[in-house]
Amino acid sequence: MTGFLSRRVFAVEWGHCDPAGIVFNGRFYEYFDWGTWTLFEKALGVKPAELAGAFGIIGIPLDDVRARFLAPARFGDEVEHTSQLVALRRSSFEVEHRLMVRGVLAVEGHETRVWAGSDGAEPSRIRAKPMPEDVVARLRAC
Amino acid sequence: MTGFLSRRVFAVEWGHCDPAGIVFNGRFYEYFDWGTWTLFEKALGVKPAELAGAFGIIGIPLDDVRARFLAPARFGDEVEHTSQLVALRRSSFEVEHRLMVRGVLAVEGHETRVWAGSDGAEPSRIRAKPMPEDVVARLRAC
Amino acid sequence: MTGFLSRRVFAVEWGHCDPAGIVFNGRFYEYFDWGTWTLFEKALGVKPAELAGAFGIIGIPLDDVRARFLAPARFGDEVEHTSQLVALRRSSFEVEHRLMVRGVLAVEGHETRVWAGSDGAEPSRIRAKPMPEDVVARLRAC
Amino acid sequence: MTGFLSRRVFAVEWGHCDPAGIVFNGRFYEYFDWGTWTLFEKALGVKPAELAGAFGIIGIPLDDVRARFLAPARFGDEVEHTSQLVALRRSSFEVEHRLMVRGVLAVEGHETRVWAGSDGAEPSRIRAKPMPEDVVARLRAC
Numbered sequence: 001m002t003g004f005l006s007r008r009v010f011a012v013e014w015g016h017c018d019p020a021g022i023v024f025n026g027r028f029y030e031y032f033d034w035g036t037w038t039l040f041e042k043a044l045g046v047k048p049a050e051l052a053g054a055f056g057i058i059g060i061p062l063d064d065v066r067a068r069f070l071a072p073a074r075f076g077d078e079v080e081h082t083s084q085l086v087a088l089r090r091s092s093f094e095v096e097h098r099l100m101v102r103g104v105l106a107v108e109g110h111e112t113r114v115w116a117g118s119d120g121a122e123p124s125r126i127r128a129k130p131m132p133e134d135v136v137a138r139l140r141a142c
Numbered sequence: 143m144t145g146f147l148s149r150r151v152f153a154v155e156w157g158h159c160d161p162a163g164i165v166f167n168g169r170f171y172e173y174f175d176w177g178t179w180t181l182f183e184k185a186l187g188v189k190p191a192e193l194a195g196a197f198g199i200i201g202i203p204l205d206d207v208r209a210r211f212l213a214p215a216r217f218g219d220e221v222e223h224t225s226q227l228v229a230l231r232r233s234s235f236e237v238e239h240r241l242m243v244r245g246v247l248a249v250e251g252h253e254t255r256v257w258a259g260s261d262g263a264e265p266s267r268i269r270a271k272p273m274p275e276d277v278v279a280r281l282r283a284c
Numbered sequence: 285m286t287g288f289l290s291r292r293v294f295a296v297e298w299g300h301c302d303p304a305g306i307v308f309n310g311r312f313y314e315y316f317d318w319g320t321w322t323l324f325e326k327a328l329g330v331k332p333a334e335l336a337g338a339f340g341i342i343g344i345p346l347d348d349v350r351a352r353f354l355a356p357a358r359f360g361d362e363v364e365h366t367s368q369l370v371a372l373r374r375s376s377f378e379v380e381h382r383l384m385v386r387g388v389l390a391v392e393g394h395e396t397r398v399w400a401g402s403d404g405a406e407p408s409r410i411r412a413k414p415m416p417e418d419v420v421a422r423l424r425a426c
Numbered sequence: 427m428t429g430f431l432s433r434r435v436f437a438v439e440w441g442h443c444d445p446a447g448i449v450f451n452g453r454f455y456e457y458f459d460w461g462t463w464t465l466f467e468k469a470l471g472v473k474p475a476e477l478a479g480a481f482g483i484i485g486i487p488l489d490d491v492r493a494r495f496l497a498p499a500r501f502g503d504e505v506e507h508t509s510q511l512v513a514l515r516r517s518s519f520e521v522e523h524r525l526m527v528r529g530v531l532a533v534e535g536h537e538t539r540v541w542a543g544s545d546g547a548e549p550s551r552i553r554a555k556p557m558p559e560d561v562v563a564r565l566r567a568c
Contacts, residue, residue, distance in 0.1 A: 014321060014332065015314045018156060019163045019217055025459065025488050026157055029452040030299045037298060048298065049360030062451050066492045072552070075161055076333030126498070156463060156474065157456045167317065167346050171310040172441045179440060190440065191502030204309050208350045214410070218475030268356070302440060303447045303501055310441055359445055 003085030004043040004139050008035065012077045022072040029065065032097045032109045035083035036060070039095060043085075043138045055135065057117045058126060063092065064112040071106040073099065079106075085139050091115050091128040093139070145227030146185040146281050150177065154219045164214040171207065174239045174251045177225035178202070181237060185227075185280045197277065199259045200268060205234065206254040213248040215241065221248075227281050233257050233270040235281065287369030288327040288423050292319065296361045306356040313349065316381045316393045319367035320344070323379060327369075327422045339419065341401045342410060347376065348396040355390040357383065363390075369423050375399050375412040377423065429511030430469040430565050434461065438503045448498040455491065458523045458535045461509035462486070465521060469511075469564045481561065483543045484552060489518065490538040497532040499525065505532075511565050517541050517554040519565065 010031075018024040037048040046054045073079060080100040087094035097109035115135075119125040152173075160166040179190040188196045215221060222242040229236035239251035257277075261267040294315075302308040321332040330338045357363060364384040371378035381393035399419075403409040436457075444450040463474040472480045499505060506526040513520035523535035541561075545551040 011332075013314065013318050014160060015166045015168055015317055017161045019159045019161065020485055020487070021161045022487075024157045025491065026452045026455040029455060030297065033299055033451065034297050047360055048295075049358065059446055061446070061448075062495050064492070064494050065451065066490070068490050069488050074333065076331055153474075155456065155460050157459055162343055162345070164345075167349065168310045168313040171313060172439065175309065175441055176439050189502050190437075191500065201304055203304070203306075204353050206350070206352050207309065208348070210348050211346050216475065218473055298444060299450045299452055301445045303443045303445065305445045308441045 003088060004039060004141055005082060005084040006035070006039040006042045007080065007082050008038055009078060009080050012073050012075055012079060014075055017075045022074055025067075025069070028067060028069075028099070028107055028109065031079070031081060031099065032065070032067075032083075032095075032111055035081050035097050036095050036111060036113070039083045039085065043141070044135060055132060057115060057129060059116060060113045061116055061126065062111055063114050066110045068108045069106070070108065071101060071104050073101045073106050077101050086110075087112075088131070088136055088139060091130050093131070145230060146181060146283055147224060147226040148177070148181040148184045149222065149224050150180055151220060151222050154215050154217055154221060156217050159217045164216055167209075167211070170209060170211075170241070170249055170251065173221070173223060173241065174207070174209075174225075174237075174253055177223050177239050178237050178253060178255070181225045181227065185283070186277060197274060199257060199271060201258060202255045203258050203268065204253060205256050208252045210250045211248075212250065213243060213246050215243045215248050219243050228252075229254075230273070230278060230281060233272050235273070287372060288323060288425055289366060289368040290319070290323040290326045291364065291366050292322055293362060293364050296357050296359055296363060298359050301359045306358055309351075309353070312351060312353075312383070312391055312393065315363070315365060315383065316349070316351075316367075316379075316395055319365050319381050320379050320395060320397065323367045323369065327425070328419060339416060341399060341413060343400055344397045345400050345410065346395060347398050350394045352392045353390070354392065355385060355388050357385045357390050361385050370394075371396075372415070372420055372423060375414050377415070429514060430465060430567055431508060431510040432461070432465040432468045433506065433508050434464055435504060435506050438499050438501055438505060440501055443501045448500055451493075451495070454493060454495075454525070454533055454535065457505070457507060457525065458491070458493075458509075458521075458537060461507050461523050462521050462537060462539065465509045465511065469567070470561060481558060483541060483555060485542055486539045487542050487552065488537060489540050492536045494534045495532075496534065497527060497530050499527045499532050503527050512536075513538075514557070514562055514565060517556050519557070 016027040082098045086096045095111045099107040114128045115131045117129040119127045158169040224240045228238045237253045241249040256270045257273045259271040261269045300311040366382045370380045379395045383391040398412045399415045401413040403411045442453040508524045512522045521537045525533040540554045541557045543555040545553045
């Protein structure tokens, strides 16, 4: 399937880079995270901070992440970040991130996240919940 | 006054440093923060994550921070970090941080923090609360 | 004096916030840092990553930082960040940062930075250098 | 194969956690990174900051990372982090990270890294280099 896609452009900051002059690996997951929130905001029309309240969930925690580093990104580089929904299941989904720098694919990321609420019997526990029909419908649209 | 003092030693990590090869300024406030939690743990015998619960507060948020950068700290440098309580008021306190690297004072920091609880009438608001007598007594001791 | 001023707007990200639901203190210095690079880019017309090369310097390292936290900033909050040059000396300068959130001043920051090159006799040492006339002239302009 | 293994214990800091009260995903890659430097220090007897100089390389950049999040880690949690070399090739290697929290496996990570030097003809380019015999021998040892 190919689902909803969002795109954002940002610049690599000084504090994101390590002594080799390239983006420190941990920062890319901040980029992915923001990309996924942006995707949901665009698909559902709900602001990131209101997503949990709007749907009665705790959040969309990560289950699994993969990243491949193909070319370096450096201080000041303009990054074109595309986030696309690539799988939708009953209570989880997958997002693919592609970061283009100077016209080449620099980083590829793949997140699996859970639509998560609290357990009725034990509220401090996090539990996967079925995604609502209308959320699924909007995320499927390209 | 000179109050409770704690000391910890740690190494500068690769991901803490910027393209100039020195610790990125934002990381020093993470060091200060951890130093203050360590100070409270040692003074009060309460683990950081249990401080709020033990005293019925929300936390110890920052009001004001100052830092002076005197010498660079680099990847792998061993940092000797001393945190000392230097002022105690009814519902706020000040902590001084000194980071020694290779025998010289590299960074000096100064935090003013508030002993904060939620407002009875409006629980979502943060309000300064008087510090308990026994907390004050333990923090005064050198 | 009142010197060059720049303004940018950004949103607080999920990963910037701590368990109290507010921006973790260390992140504000990342905001300040990016604000200062933005100020220089706008004043001098030189991209951040090209500043050092264009003027034969190593960078603009921090000497001293102060911050006051007046109101919390939370996940998703839109921040209006104003950075203004407030002092210019032979080889150092000061930048004032103001972060407005929901119409109130949430954070005030003050950076003192050095125009820094390498020492001729000992290239691994960092040394303050006089700021070029045209850089000074452009930074003075409002 | 099972190669060199190192272990370290650390506590989750306040600034590592997000508004859900759990470690923000980007921080785990900082943990992994520090684990791999620790592994090399223990296996080779060379301090992290001296690794590049000792072997004439630029560093050990990441090619590919995977992480699975099985249980949450929270502020103050003690983490037992085990890093083990699980594959060694001519000019790359793989490290497996396991983070245990309260007796359960909380996070599993897998890094593929390159033994990297600069290209003779074009020094600004990063190139995989064959790993020296004695480095390989020491990393193979359990």
